[in-house]
Amino acid sequence: MPCFSALCVCFVLLLSPALTQTFSEDIQVLVFLPQNNSYLFSNARVAPAIRYAQQKLETAGGAYSGFHFTIQFEDSDCLNDALYRLVDRSCGLKPDLILGPVCEYEAAAVVRLASHWNIPVISAGALAAGFSNKNSEFSHLTRIAPSYVKMAETFSAMFEHFTWRSALLVYQEDKEERNCYFTVEGIYHLMVDLHIKTYSFSRDERMDTEDILHNIEQTEVVIMCMPAEKIREIMLAAHRRRLTNGNHMFFNVELFNATSYGNGSWKKGDKYDNDAKKAYASLNTVTMLRTVKPEFENFSMEMNKSFKNSGFLDCNDCGSVNMFVEGFHDAMLLYAIALHEAMKNGFSKKNGTEVTSHMWNRTFEGIAGQVSMDANGDRNGDFSLMSMTNVEAGTYEVVANYFGVNGTFQLLPAFNTDHFTLKVKYKEHLEIPDKSCELGVSAMTGVIVGAVLGTAMLIGFYFFRKNYRITIERRTHTEECDTGKHRQLREDSIRSNLSAA
Numbered sequence: 001m002p003c004f005s006a007l008c009v010c011f012v013l014l015l016s017p018a019l020t021q022t023f024s025e026d027i028q029v030l031v032f033l034p035q036n037n038s039y040l041f042s043n044a045r046v047a048p049a050i051r052y053a054q055q056k057l058e059t060a061g062g063a064y065s066g067f068h069f070t071i072q073f074e075d076s077d078c079l080n081d082a083l084y085r086l087v088d089r090s091c092g093l094k095p096d097l098i099l100g101p102v103c104e105y106e107a108a109a110v111v112r113l114a115s116h117w118n119i120p121v122i123s124a125g126a127l128a129a130g131f132s133n134k135n136s137e138f139s140h141l142t143r144i145a146p147s148y149v150k151m152a153e154t155f156s157a158m159f160e161h162f163t164w165r166s167a168l169l170v171y172q173e174d175k176e177e178r179n180c181y182f183t184v185e186g187i188y189h190l191m192v193d194l195h196i197k198t199y200s201f202s203r204d205e206r207m208d209t210e211d212i213l214h215n216i217e218q219t220e221v222v223i224m225c226m227p228a229e230k231i232r233e234i235m236l237a238a239h240r241r242r243l244t245n246g247n248h249m250f251f252n253v254e255l256f257n258a259t260s261y262g263n264g265s266w267k268k269g270d271k272y273d274n275d276a277k278k279a280y281a282s283l284n285t286v287t288m289l290r291t292v293k294p295e296f297e298n299f300s301m302e303m304n305k306s307f308k309n310s311g312f313l314d315c316n317d318c319g320s321v322n323m324f325v326e327g328f329h330d331a332m333l334l335y336a337i338a339l340h341e342a343m344k345n346g347f348s349k350k351n352g353t354e355v356t357s358h359m360w361n362r363t364f365e366g367i368a369g370q371v372s373m374d375a376n377g378d379r380n381g382d383f384s385l386m387s388m389t390n391v392e393a394g395t396y397e398v399v400a401n402y403f404g405v406n407g408t409f410q411l412l413p414a415f416n417t418d419h420f421t422l423k424v425k426y427k428e429h430l431e432i433p434d435k436s437c438e439l440g441v442s443a444m445t446g447v448i449v450g451a452v453l454g455t456a457m458l459i460g461f462y463f464f465r466k467n468y469r470i471t472i473e474r475r476t477h478t479e480e481c482d483t484g485k486h487r488q489l490r491e492d493s494i495r496s497n498l499s500a501a
């Protein structure tokens with residue numbers, strides 16, 4: 001009998017690796033997230049999701065239960081903190097996996113160093129177009145949230161479907177994280193064959209609505225990225241000028257902050273509410289498509305709970321799971337799958353190139369639904385288009401979805417073709433100003449990057465910059481005229497922000 005059970009144990013030991021193939025490995029994870037809670041991806045919001053994933057992975061019986069994660073959370077200030085923390089480890093134990101940072105400039109430096117050190121990086125950020133080039137310095141970056149260029153595919157699909165030809169991209173430039181700049185850059189980057197104008201204004205300047213309206217008058221489609229109150233200001237002004245009569249399409253892009261779009265976003269409790277409601281009938285919003293599956297409920301509740309426990313009560317949407325929370329959770333899963341596969345093929349966790357390659361070009365089941373990674377290590381994105389469907393009540397509904405994995409645009413029953421059909425078709429060749437210097441009548445406001453300059457910059461985008469590429473630059477009026485100085489400034493700004501590594 002003892003002999004039999006010994007045989008049995010022996011049998012199980014022999015069989016089980018063949019069936020589930022668990023590997024034992026200790027994995028050092030370094031996570032860069034801001035301690036500052038004003039970020040949607042702050043440590044307090046995202047860390048519980050990473051812990052949740054860790055717990056699920058390490059649960060006995062699973063294929064990944066042999067992996068033991070040691071997770072270290074480090075602060076990230078969206079400037080250089082993360083880089084310094086990483087450099088401090090030059091001589092010590094290097095991590096096997098880096099999660100984050102989210103902010104573009106900080107991520108650029110960290111990813112560069114990590115790629116050099118052969119360490120995989122997964123981020124739910126680093127969404128700018130420049131990171132798409134994985135051939136050299138960003139070779140070890142996997143982006144678990146859909147990038148801005150993926151978002152732009154939604155617009156591409158719409159432009160094609162409705163045969164729109166010209167767009168005005170209006171955005172607020174903050175000169176720090178530059179989220180709206182990078183959002184707009186994604187669109188600019190993708191839609192090369194269209195007539196595109198950009199218009200930016202600084203967060204600290206007064207917005208010149210008059211100038212913006214003037215630009216809107218000349219374009220079919222207006223795409224905006226800026227805080228909700230500025231959107232409202234522009235929409236109200238456009239409505240007063242009768243630009244919301246169907247001759248222009250208005251969009252805003254709001255990917256992450258669910259509380260700032262949809263029902264009631266026009267409502268501020270002031271005397272303009274009624275006008276705003278009418279104006280917003282022409283405003284459509286592009287946002288992430290959110291899916292939910294049964295397991296998500298538990299996850300969502302756990303996140304809500306842990307956020308409460310961490311003591312931040314003065315925040316109404318803090319318990320909600322946003323794309324960053326979801327993304328970093330799924331990052332842990334993806335890494336486990338990839339490492340497991342790499343080890344099965346005889347590689348170790350130290351071969352970052354190999355592990356990274358197993359994260360790309362694959363589909364797996366994330367916490368909220370299927371996650372599809374393209375062959376370049378970027379997540380394929382699904383996006384929703386929301387429109388006001390009840391003009392009386394001023395309520396919004398999702399009217400269409402775009403699926404990045406197969407590039408299809410799905411129209412829902414609430415979709416109204418008339419709403420998206422321009423009443424007036426614009427003549428094909430809109431006037432192209434040949435000197436951008438003549439455009440800015442009021443030099444203090446944002447400068448319009450004209451088509452000529454835009455094309456030059458686009459060429460520059462491909463050929464000039466070895467480093468992080470920046471296609472559209474906002475410069476003051478005088479700098480715009482001085483091309484030499486302009487270029488020098490660009491180099492300086494890139495150097496100071498990005499070449500620290």
Ligand SMILES: *[C@@H]1O[C@H](CO)[C@@H](O)[C@H](O)[C@H]1NC(C)=O
Nearest residue numbers: 034035036037038039078176
């Ligand atoms: C957190 O970030 C916000 C916005 O970037 C900033 O205004 C605030 O000063 C920061 N708080 C701390 C404690 O650093």
Ligand SMILES: *[C@@H]1O[C@H](CO)[C@@H](O)[C@H](O)[C@H]1NC(C)=O
Nearest residue numbers: 038039040228257258259260
């Ligand atoms: C989200 O949007 C709401 C409404 O516009 C705003 O009050 C809130 O500060 C935003 N949250 C973040 C983290 O940006």
Ligand SMILES: *[C@@H]1O[C@H](CO)[C@@H](O)[C@H](O)[C@H]1NC(C)=O
Nearest residue numbers: 297298299300301302303305
């Ligand atoms: C979620 O599931 C776990 C185990 O599956 C359970 O322990 C926990 O209580 C659940 N959380 C909620 C909020 O239901």
Ligand SMILES: *[C@@H]1O[C@H](CO)[C@@H](O)[C@H](O)[C@H]1NC(C)=O
Nearest residue numbers: 300304305317318319320321
């Ligand atoms: C979080 O849970 C509380 C109750 O515990 C609930 O009132 C609140 O709506 C939840 N928030 C979210 C975003 O689910």
Ligand SMILES: *[C@@H]1O[C@H](CO)[C@@H](O)[C@H](O)[C@H]1NC(C)=O
Nearest residue numbers: 347350351352353354355357
């Ligand atoms: C890592 O794996 C690649 C194959 O993907 C192989 O060419 C390379 O030699 C390996 N590097 C190390 C350090 O083992």
Ligand SMILES: *[C@@H]1O[C@H](CO)[C@@H](O)[C@H](O)[C@H]1NC(C)=O
Nearest residue numbers: 360361362363373374375376
């Ligand atoms: C991606 O995976 C599919 C099979 O799943 C394969 O046919 C294709 O060649 C792969 N693409 C790249 C670029 O590796």
Ligand SMILES: *[C@@H]1O[C@H](CO)[C@@H](O)[C@H](O)[C@H]1NC(C)=O
Nearest residue numbers: 261262263386395396397398
């Ligand atoms: C807006 O409100 C309407 C009616 O209450 C509801 O049907 C719709 O789902 C809501 N839309 C969003 C995006 O929450």
Ligand SMILES: *[C@@H]1O[C@H](CO)[C@@H](O)[C@H](O)[C@H]1NC(C)=O
Nearest residue numbers: 370403404405406407408410
């Ligand atoms: C595209 O993908 C989505 C989501 O996976 C799916 O629902 C849809 O049916 C697909 N469409 C086509 C035409 O394959």
